[in-house]
Amino acid sequence: MKSRLRIFIRGAVQGVGFRPFIYKLAENLELQGWVLNSGQGVTIEAEGEQKTLEEFLLRIKKEKPALSSIQSMESSFLDVKGYQGFEIRESKGGEKTALILPDIATCPDCRAEILDSKNRRYRYPFANCTNCGPRYSIIKSLPYDRANTTMKNFKMCSDCQGEYDDPQNRRFHAQPNACAECGPHLELWDRNKKVLADCDAALLGCAQMIKDGKIAAVKGIGGFHLMADARSFDVVKRLRERKHREAKPFAVMYPSLEEIKKDCNVSVLEERLLTSPETPIVLLTKKEKTSVCEDVAPCNPYLGVMMPYTPLHILLMENLKFPVVATSGNITEETICIDEQEVAETLCGIADVFLMHSRPIARHVDDSIVRIIEGREMVLRRARGFAPLPIPCQGAGDMVLSVGPHLKNTVSLSRDNNIFVSQHIGDLETAKSFYTFEETIKDLGTLYDIRPKVVACDVHPDYLSTQFARKMGLPVIQVQHHYAHVLSCMAENEIEGEVLGVAWDGTGYGLDTTIWGGEFFKVDNKGFTRFAHFRPFPLPGGEKAIKEPRRSAMGLLYSIFKEKAFKLKNIKAYKGFDVKEFQDLRTMLRKKINSPLTSSVGRIFDAVASLTGLCQIMQFEGQAAMMLEFAAGLETTDKVYSFSIEKGESLLIDGPSIKEILVDIEKDFHASFICAKFHNTLVDIIAAIVKRSGMEKIVLTGGCFQNKYLLEHAIQRLRAQKLSVYWHQRIPPNDGGISLGQVVAAHKELKS
Ligand code: ZN
Ligand code: ZN
Ligand code: FE
Numbered sequence: 001m002k003s004r005l006r007i008f009i010r011g012a013v014q015g016v017g018f019r020p021f022i023y024k025l026a027e028n029l030e031l032q033g034w035v036l037n038s039g040q041g042v043t044i045e046a047e048g049e050q051k052t053l054e055e056f057l058l059r060i061k062k063e064k065p066a067l068s069s070i071q072s073m074e075s076s077f078l079d080v081k082g083y084q085g086f087e088i089r090e091s092k093g094g095e096k097t098a099l100i101l102p103d104i105a106t107c108p109d110c111r112a113e114i115l116d117s118k119n120r121r122y123r124y125p126f127a128n129c130t131n132c133g134p135r136y137s138i139i140k141s142l143p144y145d146r147a148n149t150t151m152k153n154f155k156m157c158s159d160c161q162g163e164y165d166d167p168q169n170r171r172f173h174a175q176p177n178a179c180a181e182c183g184p185h186l187e188l189w190d191r192n193k194k195v196l197a198d199c200d201a202a203l204l205g206c207a208q209m210i211k212d213g214k215i216a217a218v219k220g221i222g223g224f225h226l227m228a229d230a231r232s233f234d235v236v237k238r239l240r241e242r243k244h245r246e247a248k249p250f251a252v253m254y255p256s257l258e259e260i261k262k263d264c265n266v267s268v269l270e271e272r273l274l275t276s277p278e279t280p281i282v283l284l285t286k287k288e289k290t291s292v293c294e295d296v297a298p299c300n301p302y303l304g305v306m307m308p309y310t311p312l313h314i315l316l317m318e319n320l321k322f323p324v325v326a327t328s329g330n331i332t333e334e335t336i337c338i339d340e341q342e343v344a345e346t347l348c349g350i351a352d353v354f355l356m357h358s359r360p361i362a363r364h365v366d367d368s369i370v371r372i373i374e375g376r377e378m379v380l381r382r383a384r385g386f387a388p389l390p391i392p393c394q395g396a397g398d399m400v401l402s403v404g405p406h407l408k409n410t411v412s413l414s415r416d417n418n419i420f421v422s423q424h425i426g427d428l429e430t431a432k433s434f435y436t437f438e439e440t441i442k443d444l445g446t447l448y449d450i451r452p453k454v455v456a457c458d459v460h461p462d463y464l465s466t467q468f469a470r471k472m473g474l475p476v477i478q479v480q481h482h483y484a485h486v487l488s489c490m491a492e493n494e495i496e497g498e499v500l501g502v503a504w505d506g507t508g509y510g511l512d513t514t515i516w517g518g519e520f521f522k523v524d525n526k527g528f529t530r531f532a533h534f535r536p537f538p539l540p541g542g543e544k545a546i547k548e549p550r551r552s553a554m555g556l557l558y559s560i561f562k563e564k565a566f567k568l569k570n571i572k573a574y575k576g577f578d579v580k581e582f583q584d585l586r587t588m589l590r591k592k593i594n595s596p597l598t599s600s601v602g603r604i605f606d607a608v609a610s611l612t613g614l615c616q617i618m619q620f621e622g623q624a625a626m627m628l629e630f631a632a633g634l635e636t637t638d639k640v641y642s643f644s645i646e647k648g649e650s651l652l653i654d655g656p657s658i659k660e661i662l663v664d665i666e667k668d669f670h671a672s673f674i675c676a677k678f679h680n681t682l683v684d685i686i687a688a689i690v691k692r693s694g695m696e697k698i699v700l701t702g703g704c705f706q707n708k709y710l711l712e713h714a715i716q717r718l719r720a721q722k723l724s725v726y727w728h729q730r731i732p733p734n735d736g737g738i739s740l741g742q743v744v745a746a747h748k749e750l751k752s
Contacts, residue, residue, distance in 0.1 A: 001049070001050055001719065002047060002048060002049060002050075002080050003047070003048075003050055003053060003077045003078065003079070003080060004033070004045055004046070004047045004077070004078045004079060004080050004081055004083075005044075005045070005046050005047075005048075005053040005056065005057070005075060005076075005077055005078075006043070006044070006045050006075065006076050006078055007043070007044040007045075007046075007057070007060070007073060007074070007075045008041060008042075008043050008044075008072075008073070008074045008075075009041050009042045009043075009044070009060075009070055009072070009073050010040055010041035010070075010071045010072045010073075010099075010101060011041065011068070011069050011070045011071035011072065011131060011277075012067070012068055012069045012071075012130065012131060013041055013042045013068050013069075013070065014037055014041075014042070016065050016067040016068040017065045017067070017068075018042055018064070018065055018068050019035050019037065019042065019088050020088070021063070021064065021065050021068075022035040022042070022044055022060070023035060023086060023087075023088055025056065025059055025060065025063065026044075026046055026056070026086040027086055029048065029052050029055065029056055029059075030048065030052075031046040031047060031048040031052065031053070031056060031086060032046070032047045032048065032083035032084060032085060032086055033045040033046040033047050033083045033086055034083070034086065034087045034088070034089045035086075035087075035088055035089065036088075036089040036090075036091055037091040038091060040099050045081075045083070046086070047080050047081065047082075047083050050077075050375055051375075053077070054268075054269060054375060057075060057269075057272070058268055058269075058272055060073075061073070061272055061276075069107060069131040070277060071101060071104050071131060071132070071277055072101065072102060072104065072277050072278065072385070072389065073276065073277065074386075074389060074730060075377075075729075076492065076493070076494075076729050076730060077376055077729065078493060078494055079493075079494075079495065079724065099389070099390075100135065100136055100139055100142070100144065100388055100447060101135040101136065101389075102135060102136050102278070102365075102384065102385050102386055102387055102388070102389060103133070103134045103135050103136055103137050103221050103222060103365060103384050103385065104131070104132045104133060104135065104277045104385070105132060105276070105277050105278070105279035105307075105309035105310070105385070106127075106128070106132050106133070106308075106309060106310055106311055106314060107129065107131040107132035109129065109131070109170060110127045110128060110129055110131075110132055110133075110311065111311070111314060113127060114127050114311045114314065114315065115314075115318070120159065120179060120180075121179055121180070123200055123203075123315060124178075124179055124180045124183070124311065125186060125203065125310070125311045125312035125315055125357070126176075126178050126183050126184050126185075126311060126312070126357070126359060127178075127179075127311045128174060128176050128177065128178070128311075129170045129171045129174050129177070130170060130171065130172060130173065130174045131170065132277070133174070133176050133310075134176055134221050134359075136222075136363070136365060136387060136388055136423075137221050137222040137361050137362060137363060137365050137384075138150045138151060138175075138176060138359070138360075138361070138362050139362060139447070140152075140362050141446065141447065142447060142449075144175060145175060146175045146176075149175055149176065149362070150359060150360040150361065150362050151175060151176045151178070151183075151184075151359065154178060154182055154183050154184065154359075155182060156177060156178070156182050157179065157181040157182035159179065159181070160177050160178060160179050160181070160182055160183075163177060164177050176359075180199070183359075184357050184358040184359035185198060185199050185357065185358055186198060186199055186200075186202040186203055186312075186355060186356065186357050187202050187355075187356045187357070187358075188201075188202035188203075188205045188206055188353060188354070188355055188356070189344060189353070189354040189356055190353060190354075191344075191348045191351075191352070191353075191354075193344050196353070202355060203312070203315055203316060203319070203355070204319065205353075206218065206316065206353060206355040207316055207319040207320055209352060209353045210227060210228060210229060210320060210324060211229070211320065213228075213229060213232060213234065213235045214228070214352040214353055215227070215228045215235070215238065215239055215242070215350060215351050215352050215353075216228070216351060216352065216353050216354070216355055217329050217343055217347045217350070217351035217353070217354045217355070218312075218316070218329075218354075218355045219340070219343070219354075219355060219356050219357050219361075220310060220312065220313065221309070221310050221361075221365070221384065222336070222338070222361060222363070222364055222365025222366065222383070222384050222423075223328065223329060223330075223336035223337060223338045223361065223364045223365065223366065224328075224329030224330075224336065224337045224338070224343050224347070225253075225326045225327065225328065225329055226239065226243065226325070226326075226327050226328075226329050226347070226350060226351060227253070227316075227324045227325060227326050228324060228325050229322065229324060229325075230250070230252050230291075230292040230293065230296050230322070230323040230324050230325045231291055231292055231293060231322055231323065232293065233293045233294075233295055236250070236293055236295045236296055236325060237295060239325060239327075239350070240295070242349060242350040243327070243331070243350055244331070245327075245620075246619040246620070247298050247299075247619040247620060247623070248619065248620035248623075249296065249297035249298075249300055249302070249303075249304060250296050250297065250304070250325040250326075250327045251281045251304040251305070251306060251325070251326055251327060251367065251369075252292055252296060252303060252304065252305055252306070252323045252324065252325055252326065253305075253306050253307070253308060253313065253317065253323065253324055253325075253326040254305060254306075254307065254317070254323045255308070255317040255318065255320065255321050255322070255323070256307075256317075257271065257274060257275065257307065259291075259322075259323065260274065260284070260305055260307075262287075262291065263286065263287055263290040263291055263292065263303065263305075263323070264284035264285060264286055264287060264290070264303055264305060265284060265285045265286075265287065266284060267372065269372050269375065269377075270282055270284060270372055273370055273372070273377065274305070274306070274307050275307060276385075277385065278368065278370075278384070278385025278386060279306060279307050279309035279384075279385060280306065280367065280368035280369060280370045280379075280384070280385055280386075281304040281305065281306045281367050281368065281369045281370070281381075282304070282305055282306065282369075282370055282371070282372075283302045283303070283304055283305075283369070283370070283371040283380075284302065284303055284305050285301055285302055285303075286300075286301060286302065286303050290303070291322065291323060292323050296325060299627070299630075300626070300630065301630055301633065304369060306326065306367060312357070326367075328366055328367075329343060329347055329351075330346075331346065334426060334427075334429075334430050334432050334433050335364055335425060335426045335432060335433050335436040336364045336366050336426075337364075338361040338363070338364045339361075340354075340356050363423075363439075363440070363443060364423070364436065365383050365384045365387065365423050366381065366383040366384060366423065366424050367381075367383065367384055368381055368382055368383045368384050368385050368386055368424075369381040371706075371708070373708050373711055373712060373727075374711070374712050374715055374727075376729055377729060377730075378706075378727070378728055378729060378732075378733070379728070379729070379730055379731065379732055380706060380732050380733075380734065380736075381408075381424050381732065381736060382410070382421065382423065382424060382730070382731065382732055382736055383423040383424045384423070386730065387421065387422060387423035387424075388420050388421070388422065388423065388444065388447075390418035390419055390420045390421075391418070391419045391421060391491060391492055391730070391731065391740060392417060392418060392419075392494075393414070393417060393418065393419050393491055393743075393744065393747075394417055395417070395747060395751070396414045396415075396416075396417050396418065396419055396743070396744070396747050397414075397416065397417060398414065398453055398454070398746075398747060398750055399413070399414060399415055399450050399451060399452045399453050399454075400413070400414045400452055400453065400454050400455070400456060400743050400746045400747060400750075401413050401441065401445070401450075401452035401454075401455045401456070401474075401743075402455070402456040402457065402479075402739045402740075402742035402743045402746065403437075403441070403455065403456070403457045403465040403466070403468055403469045403739065403742075404425075404457075404458075404465055404735075404738050404739035404742065405458055405463065405465065405481065405508075405735045405738040405739075406427070406428050406458075406460070406463045406464065406465060406735075407427045407428075407621070407735050408424065408426070408427065408732070408734055408735040408736045409424075409425040409426060409427065409428050409433075409437060409465065409735070409736075409739075410422045410423070410424060410425055410736050410737075410738070410739045410740075411425070411437070411440055411441050411444065411739050412739040412740050412742065412743045413444050413445060413448060413450045413452065413743075414450075414743050414747070415448055415449075415450050419491070419740055419743050419744075420444060420448060420450075421731065421739060421740050422440050422444055422739070423440075424736055425437050425440055428463075428464045428465060434464055437464075437465070437468075438468070452474060453474065453475070454474060454475050454476075454477055454746055454750065455469045455472050455474045455475070455476055455477070456469075456476075456477045456478075456479055456742035456743060456745060456746040457469035457470075457476060457477075457478060457479070457742065458478065458479065458480075458481055458484075458508075458509060458738070458742075459478045459479065459480050459481070459509050459511065460481070460508075460509035466478075477742075477745065477746045477749050479741065479742045479745040479746070480508070480509070480510070480511055480516075480528075481505075481508025481509055481516070481738065482501075482503035482505070482508050482516055482517070482519045482521065482702065483501075483503075483521060483523070483527075483528050483741070483745060484737075484738045484739075484740075484741030484742050484744075484745060485501070485503040485505070485508075485701040485702045485733075485737065485738065485741055486499070486501030486503050486521055486523050486528070486699050486701055486741065487523070487740075487741035487742075487744040487745055487748075488701065488728075488731055488737035488738065488740040488741035488744065489501070489699045489700070489701040489726060489727065489728055489731075489733070489737070489741075490523070490699060490726070490744070491731075491740055491741070491744045492728065492729060492730055492731045492740070493699075493726040493729075495697060495699075495726060496525065497524065497525065497697070498522065498523070498524045498695060498697065499522075499523050499695065499697040499698065499699050499726075500520060500521070500522060500523075500531065500689075500690060500693045500695035500697070500698050500699070501519075501520070501521040501522075501523050501528070501699045501701065502519070502520055502686055502689075502698065502699065502700050502701070502702075502714075503519045503520075503521065503701050503702040504517065504518055504519070504600075504601040504602070504701075504702040504703075504704035504705065505517050505600070505601070505602050505702035505703040505704055505734070505735070506546065506600055506602035506603065506621075506622075506703055507546065507598065507600055507602070507603075510599075511530075514536050514596065514597040514598060514599065515539075515596055515597065515598035515599070515600060516533065516598070516599055516600070517598060517599055517600025517601055517602055517603065517702075518533050518534035518599040518600055518601040518604070518653070519532075519533050519599070520532035520533065520650075520651075520689050520693070522693065522695065523699075525748070526748075526752065527748070529650075530650045531650055531651065531689070531693055532645070532650055532651035532652070532653060532689045532692075532693075533599040533650055533651075533652070533653065534599040534600075534601060534604065534652075534653045534654075535559070535599070535646075535652050535653060535654050536559075536597035536598055536599045537555050537556045537558075537559035537597065537598065537603075538555040538558065538559060538588075538589055538592070538595035538596070538597055538598075539551060539552060539555050539595060539596055539597075539598055539603065540554055540555050540558075540585040540588040540589050540594070540595045541585065541588065541594060541595070542594050542595070542596050545603070545606075546603075547617065547618050548616065548617050548618070549573075549606035549607065549609045549610035549615050549616060549617070549618060549624045550573040550574070550576060550577070550610045550616045550617070551585065552603040552604070552606040552607040552610065553571075553573035553606070553607040553608075553610035553611050554573055554574070554585055554589070555589065555595065555603075555607075556603075556604065556607040556658060557571070557573075557607075557658065558589045560658055560659070566586055568662075570665075570666070571611070572610065572611060572612070572613040572616070572665075573607075573610040573611055573616065576616050576617070601682070601702075601704050602625060602703060602704060604656075605624060605625040605628055605704070606618075606624045606625070607658075608628060608656075608661065608674075608675070608678050609624035609625070609627055609628050610624070611658070611661060611662070611665060612628075612631075612661075612665060612671040612674050612675065613671065614627045614628065614631060614671055614675075615627050622703065622706075625703075625704065625707065628675045628678065628679070629675075629679075629707045629708065629709050629710070631671050631672040631675040631676075632672065632675040632676040632678070632679045632709045633672075633708075633709055634672040634676075635672045635673055635675070635676035636676075637673060637676050637677060637680070638680060639673075639676075639677045639680065640656075640677055640680045640681045640684050641655065641656040641657040641660045641661060641677055641678065641681045642655060642656075642657045642660060642681075643655020643656055643657060643681060643684070643685055643688075645688060645689070645692070651689065651692065653685055653689070655681060655685060656677070656678050656681035656682065656685075657681075661674060661677075661678065664677070676709075679707075679709050679710055679713065680713070682710060682714075683710070683713045683714050683717050686698075686700075686714050686717070686718070687717050687718065687721070690718065690721075690723065691721075696723055696724060697723070697724045697726065698718055698723055698724065698725050698726070699726045699727075700714060700715070700725065700726070700727045700733075701727070701728065701733050701737070702733060702734075703733060703734040703735065705727060705728070705733045706732075706733055706734060711727060715727065
């Protein structure tokens with residue numbers, strides 16, 4: 001299967017023989033396309049087989065010219081254009097939008113220096129150069145000069161200034177340039193804000209505390225981490241208790257790639273990601289035995305793993321030599337903390353000790369999370385390393401602001417054919433998160449000098465983001481949630497025209513007073529029509545059902561069996577309810593009170609998780625669906641359940657057959673077998689609806705398509721039918737992508 005790979009590389013890639021290198025490599029691999037220098041880096045488009053393109057990507061990193069260095073390398077797989085041969089194209093000056101780079105992981109040169117006892121930056125935790133270090137997290141305004149960063153108050157010493165002024169030096173105009181003499185330094189605080197040690201002694205003191213089983217709050221590049229020994233069951237348990245985080249997996253930082261490989265399976269693509277300038281958290285499959293304790297990611301075949309990406313982390317991990325939990329320093333789904341004083345107060349019940357430093361953080365930037373699906377990267381949380389790089393979008397000339405959804409919020413702003421998607425903000429559930437949301441809108445607007453003419457938001461009237469949009473005094477364009485999902489996927493895949501959008505997720509406000517989430521939209525240049533959806537079923541107790549899969553199960557059973565649903569025997573979903581609660585829910589369903597209808601596939605996942613006994617009450621968002629995915633992954637069956645499609649204004653889908661699932665449960669079949677059959681049926685349903693639609697371009701989007709089993713099987717099935725399938729790469733399929741889709745919708749409306 002041929003594709004076109006577009007790669008955009010930023011960094012020291014001009015005037016160092018980069019284009020001839022790319023040309024030779026492409027010729028060598030028999031790829032077609034071109035390479036071009038542009039205002040901000042090098043753009044490459046290459047066509048060939050997927051496998052060859054993957055090799056091309058890897059070899060660019062491995063074999064690049066000695067003098068070049070890559071600060072960011074973004075790639076997307078797009079539709080083939082049919083290039084002949086490979087050429088070096090002439091640059092045409094290009095656009096000069098001042099681009100702000102993301103924060104970049106420490107480069108090999110700086111790493112070598114801080115570990116070299118003869119170097120003047122030996123053990124200096126804030127070393128950086130033009131090829132690496134903080135960018136987005138220190139910029140206060142453009143142009144990107146030291147005076148406009150949080151480094152402003154550090155006056156360079158004569159050595160640093162010499163490097164900064166020398167065009168031959170690696171630190172020529174490196175804005176955050178610093179050394180132990182003149183730059184930021186460390187302090188170790190106790191819970192009462194008492195300084196225990198400073199500089200290297202602070203770092204060593206912090207390491208010793210972690211070795212002793214203590215929990216440390218460590219100030220990094222875009223916020224604080226909570227760090228603790230990942231090998232110790234007791235330590236991890238204590239962290240979970242203090243953070244009120246029962247089961248949601250923790251990310252782990254490892255001292256080295258070798259140590260990661262001892263615990264996890266690492267493919268070449270995953271290795272490239274782990275050591276990339278972005279250095280995100282990568283979801284890897286665990287080996288049978290790992291050095292980290294089970295409680296880090298309970299009942300989960302994956303581990304979120306990252307490499308140390310700043311000198312501070314490198315030095316800390318060099319000393320520790322074992323993996324540590326590195327989770328956002330915050331409370332539950334709030335925005336990550338960035339300020340010392342605030343942290344010392346917010347996290348004093350969680351951390352035993354605080355490793356602080358004196359370089360202020362201009363804005364929060366979380367660690368990004370990436371997973372490899374079908375041989376491509378899929379960004380699940382987009383922040384450090386990616387934000388605030390724009391998504392190119394032809395025709396996005398008007399300045400539009402979009403305020404995103406309620407959960408996993410991001411905001412977007414557009415200007416000059418670029419859409420700037422903010423870093424991950426989080427759930428807008430607390431005052432702190434909402435404050436960050438407002439600040440991020442102001443901040444992005446100021447940085448890029450964007451004064452929006454129009455604001456786009458969700459159709460949900462109660463979302464805080466929607467209410468915020470309404471109060472701005474600008475024309476408001478409301479965008480249906482799942483339409484935004486489809487448009488965001490289309491935008492990043494650069495497709496236009498007619499598509500069938502499959503948008504499956506937990507919840508989104510529908511246009512007919514029900515909650516949507518199992519949608520098939522026909523989308524064209526004008527808008528969308530709801531082509532098909534799952535038959536809505538009631539959620540007793542509304543919002544509460546989102547956290548309790550057993551309520552989804554009860555609602556789904558009631559929609560199928562009516563009164564008989566309550567008399568069914570051996571229903572695992574019913575077992576945990578006390579008599580009163582069960583009766584209350586029954587009344588709600590019978591009388592249709594507080595039981596909103598939903599077509600959500602996420603809730604069908606929940607119901608099946610409950611019926612099979614995998615999950616009755618969720619400890620974190622998406623847990624039930626995750627458990628179903630993992631269980632299905634243990635099976636290789638291609639069996640399916642039945643389903644039916646009824647004609648109406650839109651096609652109505654019933655299935656996967658709950659009656660048959662109950663029969664399988666009755667027969668005591670293993671949950672993983674039932675889960676695999678359930679997933680296979682969903683793929684069949686997609687194929688069936690696609691066939692009826694007659695559409696050739698299929699877009700798979702929404703939180704449900706973070707599921708590797710579902711997504712990969714759906715892609716393979718549709719490709720076997722010679723259809724073009726599109727899914728997410730750089731923008732999350734979950735609600736983190738909604739703000740991008742909202743901007744695209746607004747642009748369409750402004751044009752029509
Ligand atoms: Zn460097
Ligand atoms: Zn200095
Ligand atoms: Fe969604």
